[in-house]
Amino acid sequence: MNTDQPEGSDLVAWQQDIAAIEAKHCRAFVARDFEQLERLWADDLLVNSPINRVHDKKRVLELLRAGIISHSSLECQAEAMMQQGRFVVVMGNEVLTNSPEGAQVRRRYTNIWRAAGGSWQLVARHANVITTSEGT
DSSP states (O other), X not given: OEXXXXXXXXXXXXXXXXXXXHHHHHHHHHHTOHHHHHHHEEEEEEEEOTTSOEEEHHHHHHHHHTTSSOOSEEEEEEEEEEEETTEEEEEEEEEEESSTTSOOEEEEEEEEEEEEXXXXXXXXXXXXXXXXXXXX
């Protein structure tokens, strides 16, 4: 199933769950809530980062703890969701700042969530910066 992000109660149950967990993920990332991120991220998580490096869960957590990755704001907007068995793919855009006075950075992202133990865990993520010449 594919969707163009219907509003509110038009979402089916799994879409509501994913929309809520995506919002929780964004808040936890900005807050550097490591306990929440540990729960939300699968142990086998892989991230293709906007700096063109692939990191596993352990490395992303190390970078966050060291302050190398740090956002003061992050707004995520899912545009499409597709469920395939135990997996959900979310594609969208996000706007972030790395410091309170920093410039906004716009990115495209893809998150892949896997049903695990009655909840969802992020198993793969790709994000890339949108340059001004690329448009939206």
